Amino acid sequence: MNAIERLRTMMLIRAFERTLAARPDHGFQLLSAGEEAVAVGLCSALQPGDQLLTGGRSIGPALARGVDPKTVMAELLGKSAGVNRGKAGRGHLADPEHGFFGAHAVVGGNLSIAAGVALAQQLSGQPNIVCVLFGDGAAGSGALHETLNIAALWKLPLLFVCNNNQLSVSTPRRAALAPRRLADLAAPFGVPAQTVDGMDVVAVAEAIASAARGVRSGAGPAFVECESERFGPHSTTARETRDPETLERIRARCPILRLTGDLELAGAVSPASLATLEAEVEAMVAEAVAFAEAAPYPSPSEALADVG
Amino acid sequence: MNAIERLRTMMLIRAFERTLAARPDHGFQLLSAGEEAVAVGLCSALQPGDQLLTGGRSIGPALARGVDPKTVMAELLGKSAGVNRGKAGRGHLADPEHGFFGAHAVVGGNLSIAAGVALAQQLSGQPNIVCVLFGDGAAGSGALHETLNIAALWKLPLLFVCNNNQLSVSTPRRAALAPRRLADLAAPFGVPAQTVDGMDVVAVAEAIASAARGVRSGAGPAFVECESERFGPHSTTARETRDPETLERIRARCPILRLTGDLELAGAVSPASLATLEAEVEAMVAEAVAFAEAAPYPSPSEALADVG
Amino acid sequence: MSAKAPRVFFREAIARAIAEAMRADPRVIVLGQDVGAFGGAYREFEGLYAEFGGARVRDTPVAEAAIMGIGVGAAAAGYRTLVSITYMDFVMLALDPLVNYAAKLRFKTAGRLTAPVVLKTTAGARGQGVAHSQCLESWLMSVPGLTVVAPSNPADAYGLMRSALRADGPVVFVDHKRLYPIPGNAPASDVPVPFGQARIARPGTDITITAHSFMVQVALTAADALAKEGLSVEVVDLRSLAPLDIDTIAASVSRTGALLTVEEGQLTCGVGAEVAARLRERQGGLNVARVGAIAAPVSSNHVLEAAAIPDVERVAQGVRALLRARESGHPNSVCSGGGPGAV
């Protein structure tokens, strides 16, 4: 992805989620406004054969990974044209053919699964890597310890990316995790780790790319912590716990504005080209909505299909 | 405990386990020959109101903590005069009145339980601490991560002591755990940690005492790794996996011989006083055996007693 | 109770029971994710943090296993811990301390230690998908040493929570996402509901339905509908799954002669299978059928979720089918999974 593609993808995520959230028929959603740079920076450093696994806050990562917005929108609206026929829904979508092995809404639950996918990659001798994206909340779970240890022992091609958005529901990361930096958790296992500004898509992309190079070379796992901010409440139905001033301060750090500003300074975008980008992503979202709306709900009989 | 008491307790453990293992009626046992200095050094640094929790290899720690050898022997032989009326048996004995909150045969299972006991100590404002003794095997479990994190966050009066005897059943610690030292696992959480020679009872006692002082002062948890050696197979019925030369080399590092030698050099013991000590512990063991033999088995109706 | 009794929501009844227990007993503490200032995912802990502070109402990391173990350990050391695991699906992460340690502690120590811990957790489907919808009560019922309760209304939620926070050993308190917004009569303060006592939620003469938790509400609505067809349905709210009040069930069924067990969870090795088996150990010649989820995961998709779990119509169909079978002299029981095309 070049800079413009990164910008467009971040804008797409923002617009997609905004449109989705405005609808009455999505149940509820975990959105990622403020965290787009993590998803996009990360995915811009992955290669086609790589696999990405995430936690429940997965719309941004799925779109950044290249899953078709139409099938994502249909999935989240419960339609059978969804990427998983509307059965996965929020927190569970999977599109392994596009390198998105899947979201899993159990906090920390995808860590060991990802290590298994990495073991499969390693055994099959392919040069691909697996990336698992998890939150600061997941860093408190024992799954991280067990998986880091085994991944280090077996030199699995597994890249741990912690999207530290400073919160697990209402609980501040400082109240839930003793380490000074979450990246410190990798050190005992000899796993190379770094902490990066998760609001800066360029920094994220560089950090992930350099970590991924090590992993791809066979050196074993690596760990990148991205410090980001969640602009909204935990979910579209959850109570916001931060005061308006804090939210204002946080939202001023918008990763999209930041990249836009940098590109403007560099002369790489103009008001006109930005308007074009804006129109492009709005068209993509509109197309996704139209696609989803046109699709039927699954039939009740699908409730018994594909069990086992 | 003074030096002679330490020596006597280590000798007691060795003699007790040897006598137990020689009997036909113990089922099978997890013995601690080679690891006596860990149990004794640890317990010599605890105070009466402190509580100790351990994994399944618990005979040495129970005896070192001052649980009556008679009730331990009766327990392990399944007699109702046992410390838990013969219901706990191997791997589960508990004598909280003597500061031995209990063994638990689930590897890693006692870590979070111990943190709960420590939370109770903290809330009740008592100056006592809780110590949890676990193996290198348990260090691979996620329970360690979760418990270290919470203990650090809440500054629980909890002392983590890892008895790294280099093996989990047949699996060498190096094949199971990526960290260079297991004590490194504490660092990310800001928990002070040290690694000590677990074959040297004096070194263990000093390390634990200094760590316990910090914990007792309210500074939060601490971590001590004791590097020891298991002289026998995993259990009395398990296959030995090490070759005779390795075993010979390992057994030459006997912690009892080492302390005896040091005390001889210092003139603190003589062949005569050693013989007396030997006779004392043999008498204690004989008394324990007699006590256990005289006691009845529980009646079958106790199988339904104390459920819930 | 009079219709003028003050009304409270289910979630308020829970908060009140905990608050009163905490006032009465300084050893009661609460541990869980977002139980503090946030007040819990369903606001069922609201007010506790403000009144009792962070030492007794403790937000925890996302570490269900350790939190359960800490709750159990503190209980074994003399406290009464209420551990909140928001979704019952994640109780799986905490089964080792709960089942391998707490449930066996009193037994294995021959009574020297016991763990009066309360695990509060929320079961059931309401649009949250495959890993946030499961009902695992039957697993826990089968564990010797655990008490398991599952109230269906605010008053019982209050009364069972009070009992749980006074119990001698570990208690699992199962509530349900769809119950939180339900209002009911305010419970009388300080009146606990004893374990092991079912309740006739609605008297009737033609058939007995046993249910627990949210399915009691479904069964009551179905009974209303069936009354219009001239069928008189007795609804027994189990309230307590372990111990199970088989006396009350048996007395009801000996009056009605037919039993429909209703549960939201899986039928296989479920609550209904056990209720039916115990009942038949006492009386023969019964017409029995079970209603429960279809044998599939529960999607967050509203079409598929509705297809998977029992609702008023399926319960009513289950009643009709069972009574038809009785009339036609069908020897014994009829099964009806809650699924599409089932019954």
Place this chain on the structure above:
Amino acid sequence: MSAKAPRVFFREAIARAIAEAMRADPRVIVLGQDVGAFGGAYREFEGLYAEFGGARVRDTPVAEAAIMGIGVGAAAAGYRTLVSITYMDFVMLALDPLVNYAAKLRFKTAGRLTAPVVLKTTAGARGQGVAHSQCLESWLMSVPGLTVVAPSNPADAYGLMRSALRADGPVVFVDHKRLYPIPGNAPASDVPVPFGQARIARPGTDITITAHSFMVQVALTAADALAKEGLSVEVVDLRSLAPLDIDTIAASVSRTGALLTVEEGQLTCGVGAEVAARLRERQGGLNVARVGAIAAPVSSNHVLEAAAIPDVERVAQGVRALLRARESGHPNSVCSGGGPGAV
């Protein structure tokens, strides 16, 4: 099979099934504690490491949760992983990846992913105490998406393991500490035992016993003893718990008219409750009773362990009591926990 057929131990049958599957399919790998050079706690993996090496036969740390997750993930990514969790009690630590992920993967992805993982684990009591003795089959049976098998002899262990290592989705293979030393006829190579097929382990005419795993051996011995009393007992070895072969059970019971379910685990919400419920959904007028563990943990103490779990004598008593009840016209079923003074 002829008496001269070569004999193998149960543990050998397992090792052989895995070895043959590994030879046939390079994607089969084994993960677990001490499964490598050590050959497994019961030597049931002996020879695999020597033949297939450490890349395919992998010793793991004591981290049941992650190992299960890794096995599931590798399976979802195209391998066939056999995950060994030595004691079924510790499957509790691994339920999240098994139940919340693997069992639901095919469903939630609408068939785009599936996890052909085999969890092999050892249940049952043999002097190992409260946390190493549990039988949790009924929990797993109740999970949609899981296949659960529990062989009772070497030939079935071989055949079911071969099926498990060819299956489309997750399979739980439950064996038993007391089965490992049991010899039996060597299974024919490459002949899998299909899922969902029970086996008449001994034909009889007076009563049907259903059992699985080690309890089949107990039931067969009881049947021998009862034969001397003139009672003809048919023993149905369930072999597969999910799916359950209710046809074979129903056919047997329609011949004998009486059913005793036997299991080592808890009766509450157990295998027997489900077998009885499904059977009664097909036929009425049955005499049914259940035998299982008493409602208590299982101590390592030999007196208490023996008091807790069913044995030959208790199964025989269960048969006698049930047949007495039938003769005396007792309407329906009798329960008999395996406990002291029970039956």
